[in-house]
Amino acid sequence: METTNLNNRELYRLPWTLPDNAISWLEPTAMCNLACDGCYRENEKNSHKTFEEVKRELDIFQKYRNTDCISIAGGDPLLYPYIIDLVKEIKTRGLKPIVNTNGKALTKELLLELKKAGVYGFTFHVDSKQGRPGEWRGKNELELNELRLHYAQMLADAGNIACSFNSTVYEDTLQFVPGMVEWAAKHIDIVQTMVFIAFRHVVPQMPFDWYAGGQKIDWQNIMYHSDTQRKVDILSTDVLAKIREKFPDFTPCAYLNGTEKADSYKWLLTERVGTRNKIYGYVGPRFMEIIMAGHHLFKGTYLSYASPKLTRKGRSTVLLLSAFDKGVRKAAKEMLKNPFRLFKKAHMQSIMFIQPVDFMPGGEQSMCDGCPDITVWNGELVWSCRLEEQKRFGAFLRSVPK
DSSP: OOOOOOOGGGSEEOOOOSSEEEEEEEOSOOOOSOOOTTOSSOOOTTOOOOHHHHHHHHHHHHHHOEEEEEEEOSSOGGGSTTHHHHHHHHHHTTOEEEEEEOSTTOOHHHHHHHHHHTOOEEEEEOOTTSOOOGGGTTOOTTTTHHHHHHHHHHHHHHOSOEEEEEEEEOTTTGGGHHHHHHHHHHTTTTOOEEEEEEOOOBOTTOOEEEEETTEEEOGGGSSSBOSSOOOOOOOHHHHHHHHHHHOTTOOOOEEEOBSSOTTOOSEEEEEEEEOSSOEEEEOOHHHHHHHHHHHHHHHSSOOOOOOHHHHTTHHHHHHHHTTTOHHHHHHHHHHHTSGGGGGSOOEEEEEEEEOOOEEOTTSOEEOBTTOSOEEEETTEEEEGGGHHHHHHHSSOOEEEEO
């Protein structure tokens, strides 16, 4: 399907590495209150870590990994009994606490407590295959925009808390992505980021045997598997192509490559600027290079999440950096077509596509090179998306052609 004609040499390669990264991934619990199709974590009821365990994992991050924020995930971290203390601990360490949640347990009272503790932002995972109860059951991705707006407005009312949304993209939900991107543009003032994650599972049609060390593993014992054939090779460029059917000017500026494929787009980032009524344009690679290098120079870390206070400075950002970046110049010209736009706030908004593990014909597994979602297991830094392999088999699984 991919017809995007991207050239990785014309995009900015995000400079994230294992020891120097924008994000680190902390899991204080594996307990969850939903059962999402495609989830890569087993739901464990009695899985809350002690607060001392979690602090030791933070110590490991700070020993091995220079990072801007801590994504508090799981499971659902809002079920963790010490979530307020944890947010406060992360903030005290000079890091940005970001809560990754499905939102089901979030109340206005809890939100205000988390804000007081120092929460920087939320990433809400909302999609149609979560088995949400009540009025959301059976709703498609566009109908769920009402729920997304509910969470975005909660954060906006609380004041200066970054708002992001994740959605897993399946073969039958890819069609809704352009509408979700359009919805995000209409709420660019209160939604800072939208992330689309391509569905991955181990399925019967895969031509591989699976091994943990020298032990062969039955593929049906792998936690993330489906017993029926499903499409598990959606690419970030497929998502981009679908968006461009409706928005031809939609233009990415930066990416992370794969460990086995240098020109793959494991994380593909688009940054746009505009108002609720008008997208002025899309920034280019030089803009992202200036932002990342500048943040590292002055703050000591690569930038992860940006606060609403920062993203609402789109107008001044465009005017200041238009000399350095072709995409920003184009956005500035569009904005200046109407001089009255100089008196209106413009906002920045990120749209990210994530393409998880890809299986090469020879069995090699292409992971995200410079993975931001690295977590801690047994005192070591490991991929969070494949942690169940370590927990069940004591090793990451190898795929060997049959």
